[in-house]
Amino acid sequence: MADIFGVVADSTRREILRILLERYNQSNTAGGELSVSDIVDKLGLSQPTISKHLKVLREAGLVGVREAGQHRYYHLDYAPLEEIEDWLIPFLSVDFDATVEELAEESEGLKVEQRAFAAAIGKAFADTSYQMAHAVKDAKPRKWRKTD
Known part of the structure; x- marks a missing residue:
């Protein structure tokens, strides 16, 4: 598994995480899920580029995926973000x-x-x-x- 800090160092991946967080905050009924095409529309990048970044995020455990036929729906997974939070807390308390x-x-x-x-x-x-x-x-x- 890739280092979590290396994964979130990329600005495109951070934008994907931000979009998934916004989706989660807007509606809990869909579980905060977005399709790859929705993410492509929001970021204006190519589908292969978004898919590549989603794969990295998925391998790091930052996003989960639900498959429905040929469609993939992604959602944010908070557990790995706790590692970043644990690392940051001592700096924020100084x-x-x-x-x-x-x-x-x-x-x-x-x-x-x-x-x-x-x-x-x-x-x-x-x-x-x-x-x-x-x-x-x-x-x-x-x-x-x-x-x-």
Whole structure:
């Protein structure tokens, strides 16, 4: 089975999932099902392209299919999306603003002289690096002879 994150990385597959979710939210009577031709009409892509993406989504377990003769009706399957949700929750619960404030408070603890010294060292390093890069670039190879 393909990595769920790789499957939903494709924008066309995300659009298919969005369309199936909209269908599910609009009407529970049809179980949120759409035919391949309905999805083709909504996205304006070719039927082979949509079928290829639906196959990937089906193999990942993100969509289910019901066959009725030659017609295929697809619906959203939420279970694999829980893996994405579980991965995202720790990131959504982090208070990034508080973390940035903590870092700012730590840096304020440095004395003015320490900051100036660190800035001077950084500037000296950058200047030296720049000069060395140009000296090496401008240097021409020389033929060295051994003198007897």
